[in-house]
Amino acid sequence: MTTRSREDVVQAAGRLFAARGFHGTSMRDLGDELGLLGSSLYSHVDSKEQLLIEVVQRGAALFQALADSVAASDSPPEDKVAALVRGHVNVITSNQEQSATFLNEARFLPADGRTAIVVLRDRYEATFREVIAAGIASGAFREQNPALASIMVLSVLNALTRWYRPTGAQNATEIADAMVAFVMDGLR
Amino acid sequence: MTTRSREDVVQAAGRLFAARGFHGTSMRDLGDELGLLGSSLYSHVDSKEQLLIEVVQRGAALFQALADSVAASDSPPEDKVAALVRGHVNVITSNQEQSATFLNEARFLPADGRTAIVVLRDRYEATFREVIAAGIASGAFREQNPALASIMVLSVLNALTRWYRPTGAQNATEIADAMVAFVMDGLR
DNA sequence: AACTAGCGAACGAACGATCGTTCGTTCGCT
DNA sequence: AGCGAACGAACGATCGTTCGTTCGCTAGTT
Numbered sequence: 001m002t003t004r005s006r007e008d009v010v011q012a013a014g015r016l017f018a019a020r021g022f023h024g025t026s027m028r029d030l031g032d033e034l035g036l037l038g039s040s041l042y043s044h045v046d047s048k049e050q051l052l053i054e055v056v057q058r059g060a061a062l063f064q065a066l067a068d069s070v071a072a073s074d075s076p077p078e079d080k081v082a083a084l085v086r087g088h089v090n091v092i093t094s095n096q097e098q099s100a101t102f103l104n105e106a107r108f109l110p111a112d113g114r115t116a117i118v119v120l121r122d123r124y125e126a127t128f129r130e131v132i133a134a135g136i137a138s139g140a141f142r143e144q145n146p147a148l149a150s151i152m153v154l155s156v157l158n159a160l161t162r163w164y165r166p167t168g169a170q171n172a173t174e175i176a177d178a179m180v181a182f183v184m185d186g187l188r
Numbered sequence: 189m190t191t192r193s194r195e196d197v198v199q200a201a202g203r204l205f206a207a208r209g210f211h212g213t214s215m216r217d218l219g220d221e222l223g224l225l226g227s228s229l230y231s232h233v234d235s236k237e238q239l240l241i242e243v244v245q246r247g248a249a250l251f252q253a254l255a256d257s258v259a260a261s262d263s264p265p266e267d268k269v270a271a272l273v274r275g276h277v278n279v280i281t282s283n284q285e286q287s288a289t290f291l292n293e294a295r296f297l298p299a300d301g302r303t304a305i306v307v308l309r310d311r312y313e314a315t316f317r318e319v320i321a322a323g324i325a326s327g328a329f330r331e332q333n334p335a336l337a338s339i340m341v342l343s344v345l346n347a348l349t350r351w352y353r354p355t356g357a358q359n360a361t362e363i364a365d366a367m368v369a370f371v372m373d374g375l376r
Numbered sequence: 377a378a379c380t381a382g383c384g385a386a387c388g389a390a391c392g393a394t395c396g397t398t399c400g401t402t403c404g405c406t
Numbered sequence: 407a408g409c410g411a412a413c414g415a416a417c418g419a420t421c422g423t424t425c426g427t428t429c430g431c432t433a434g435t436t
Contacts, residue, residue, distance in 0.1 A: 003404085003411060023211035024296065027396060039397075040412045048396065104292075108212065148358060148366045155347030156340050163339060170336060178336045186374030191385060191430090215422060227423075228386045236422065 004034050006044040010058075011097075013051040018100035018161075022052055022108045052105060053113045059102025060120040062091045067127040077135035078184065081153075084128060085183055086176045088157045093164055093172040100161040125150055132187065142188040153183050192222050194232040198246075199285075201239040206288035206349075210240055210296045240293060241301045247290025248308040250279045255315040265323035266372065269341075272316060273371055274364045276345040281352055281360040288349040313338055320375065330376040341371050 012033045016025040027048055028038035045051050066087040070080050092099045106117050128150035135141040141149075156179055164175070200221045204213040215236055216226035233239050254275040258268050280287045294305050316338035323329040329337075344367055352363070 021209060021211055021296070023209055026394075028394085036411090037413060038395095039399095039414070042397070043411050108209070144369070145358070145366065148363070149370070151347070151351060152344050152367065152370050156343045159339070159343030159347065170333070175336070178333065179340065181332070182337070182340050182374040185376050186370040188373050214420075216420085224385090225387060226421095227388070227425090230423070231385050 004036060004044070008034060009041055009044045010051065010054050014055040014058075014097040014101050017052065017055060017105050018097040022101075022105045049110055049113075052101075052109060055098060055101045056106050056109060056113075056117055059095070059098040060117055060124075062095055062098065063088070063102075063124050064120060066091055067124050070131075071127055076140065077131050077138055078140040080131045081128075081135060081187070082180050082184065084131065085153070085157065085180050088154075089160060089172060089176040089179060092157070092160045093166070093175070096161065096164065096166075103158050103161055125154060128153060135187065144187070149187060152186070156183060192224060192232070196222060197229055197232045198239065198242050202243045202246075202285040202289050205240065205243060205293050206285040210289075210293045237298055237301075240289075240297060243286060243289045244294050244297060244301075244305055247283070247286040248305055248312075250283055250286065251276070251290075251312050252308055254279055255312050258319075259315055264328065265319050265326055266328040268319045269316075269323060269375070270368050270372065272319065273341070273345065273368050276342075277348060277360060277364040277367060280345070280348045281354070281363070284349065284352065284354075291346050291349055313342060316341060323375065332375070337375060340374070344371060 009030070012030055013025075016030055016033055020029070026038065027041055030051075031038040031041055034041075045054075066084070070083045070087065073080065073083070075083065102117075106114065106121075109117060129146045132141065132149050132153070133146040136143060136146060160175070164172075170178070197218070200218055201213075204218055204221055208217070214226065215229055218239075219226040219229055222229075233242075254272070258271045258275065261268065261271070263271070290305075294302065294309075297305060317334045320329065320337050320341070321334040324331060324334060348363070352360075358366070
């Protein structure tokens with residue numbers, strides 16, 4: 001039994017918070033997951049809330065990096081939407097627990113940490129909204145409410161955290177292809 | 189201060205479980221919500237888990253009633269999909285807390301109650317899948333995987349529990365219209 | 377009209393269990 | 407010898423729940 005790093009603790013927290021929820025996971029549960037006592041975790045972290053903050057922030061950063069990279073490109077809007085969809089599917093399927101915790105448990109953050117995360121989430125959604133609005137302006141997409149459209153697109157993508165299993169019938173690429181087709185046609 | 193009925197307790201439970209999560213809500217929280225002590229709730233219910241079971245089952249029943257009514261009609265598949273979408277939006281916007289608890293907290297049910305709910309959920313999803321498959325067979329929708337398509341449609345619909353606010357910019361009918369358009373075009 | 381018996385609702389103290397966390401001690405490596 | 411990691415007992419708080427008691431209304435009797 002080798003010794004545990006802070007990184008191990010954060011990853012296990014992501015796993016358990018995603019599977020059982022923040023309030024459904026005790027520090028002793030988390031210790032069990034690592035073969036430690038709950039109290040031993042405090043050699044690595046300051047508090048349970050800090051663990052949630054760290055997992056959620058890492059999740060947010062993954063999506064933010066995607067949005068920044070796509071926004072910086074000079075592709076036409078419909079290609080940007082496709083890139084956002086494929087990138088989003090990739091982030092979730094490659095970091096399922098972190099993504100799930102970010103999307104489902106962020107509401108349990110303490111008030112100060114939560115507002116910072118809400119800003120990031122809003123900024124990410126704004127990227128979708130602006131790219132879709134550009135697509136409407138260019139005529140690639142039909143006339144519609146960009147706010148509503150971006151929410152619907154993100155709904156399809158975020159639900160992946162709820163049903164994706166690496167061993168499932170479709171692999172990540174097939175899922176991404178289907179979602180690109182569905183979303184692009186949905187926006188027309 | 190009038191006396192409280194069992195119904196009041198179940199409704200308050202739906203409200204708090206949706207807002208704070210099952211594990212984030214204590215019986216004393218629930219008592220506060222009703223102006224009672226936590227212990228007083230046991231005049232009306234047997235346990236906290238029973239409350240979750242009841243709220244979740246009510247939510248499931250709402251969706252099941254919709255699926256049964258649509259499946260029994262003899263409209264063409266594309267009309268059935270539109271009816272399912274409109275009905276689903278109506279169920280959620282008219283019963284937001286119950287729907288949210290059903291969709292987000294069912295995983296915390298005790299093992300026996302959970303399997304019963306999973307059956308209902310699978311049956312509901314099967315309705316979507318079959319209607320979509322019929323639409324593909326009739327040529328109304330393009331060739332595609334009906335299982336994946338139904339998950340994507342339900343993703344758009346279920347996310348409503350996360351962002352719908354009765355005081356929001358769009359009312360329920362406008363949201364339903366936008367979702368019907370998005371989904372029908374997404375399926376082609 | 378006054379009184380009272382009955383009963384569900386609510387109280388409030390208390391239960392054992394578990395929560396997040398602290399802290400002095402011990403382990404195991406370098 | 408030094409030091410981070412882990413232990414394990416213990417803390418006060420809170421958890422779900424129990425239980426004997428009290429409240430407040432209603433129905434029935436006088």
